[in-house]
Amino acid sequence: MAKPFKDFKYLTFDVVGTLIDFESGLKDSLSMIAAETGVMIDEEAALTLYRQARYEPDVEPFPDDLVRVYLRIAPELGLPAERRYGESLRDAAKSWKGFPDSAEAMARLAKRYRLIAMTNAQRWAFECFSKEIGDPFFAGFTTDDTGTEKPDPAFFEEVFKFVEAEGNSRNDILHVAQSQYHDIGISRKLGLTNCWIQRRHDQNGYGATIEPERFTEPDYHFTSMAALADAVDQTIAA
Structure with a gap:
């Protein structure tokens, strides 16, 4: 059984491909x-x-x-x-535009969690992407900040250090992303609970994202950010 939504303090997000189209x-x-x-x-x-x-x-x-x-x-x-x-x-x-559901879903999630961006984009681009979806982030980590790109575990370790400095741990994080290669597989290896946003659910293949060597079954699986935000609202309100 996946850890329930109410038990997380942070939601970490891939940005390009998950929130930005x-x-x-x-x-x-x-x-x-x-x-x-x-x-x-x-x-x-x-x-x-x-x-x-x-x-x-x-x-x-x-x-x-x-x-x-x-x-x-x-x-x-x-x-x-x-x-x-x-x-x-x-x-x-x-x-570049956000997916139609990104800004509204992130605004809802920001009422319940601290949202942290984890993007392979440079800082200049991330600032544009964040503004496009309403600047919902509590913190943001870019390739400029980490000196590396996901799926390098070192990228995730920088976020873990940040969370630990606030007195919390990786167990308080739900990692949300569309890329099996960059995010879902490595987050599982690092012990994170993860949520796969399958943006290409109605299309064949992996599009512009590299195909993983093997598919990782996620803890949570939705085809949109709106569906994730709905599930959080319904579960916590129940």
């Missing part, structure tokens, strides 16, 4: 470049190419890495391999 942001930006240059692209194929390029050995911090990624995938999409388009793809991250 980065796949739509990527596809929209690439489609705009395609339209400008008179090219038609397959958006799902673009996500696959992105995923492959994003996890090559020479990656840079995200979203700055989108410049390199664009130059890598542009020829395969028939797009011009010009740096200015890569820079426009990177800069568009500032205006």
Whole structure:
């Protein structure tokens, strides 16, 4: 049996892909470049190419890495391999939208828990993402703060230190994320209770997120943030 919602003090969150709809942001930006240059692209194929390029050995911090990624995938999409388009793809991250349910669900959850962001994005991007969904976080950890990216356990250890400094422990945390690879698998190994938000529940494959070596059955499973917030409200009010 999963630990009940009422027993947590913190909810930690993946941001990009769980709260921010980065796949739509990527596809929209690439489609705009395609339209400008008179090219038609397959958006799902673009996500696959992105995923492959994003996890090559020479990656840079995200979203700055989108410049390199664009130059890598542009020829395969028939797009011009010009740096200015890569820079426009990177800069568009500032205006990526939250999923329709993110802001409202986070506002509800913030009334019950301390919400902590755990994002592989750089600080400049995280600040834009947080503002987009109403700045709901009690604290935020980025790749700039930790010097690493999930699923590196060192990222999680920085959050554990923060929670311990407040007199609490990892047992007080429910980790919420859409990525099996970056979050759900490693959170299980580290002894966290986790909640999988399956944003691609009505689509095939893992989209722009790398596929895990093995699937991890989560403690909690929802297809939206709204469903999580509803379950918390119903359970605690009961």
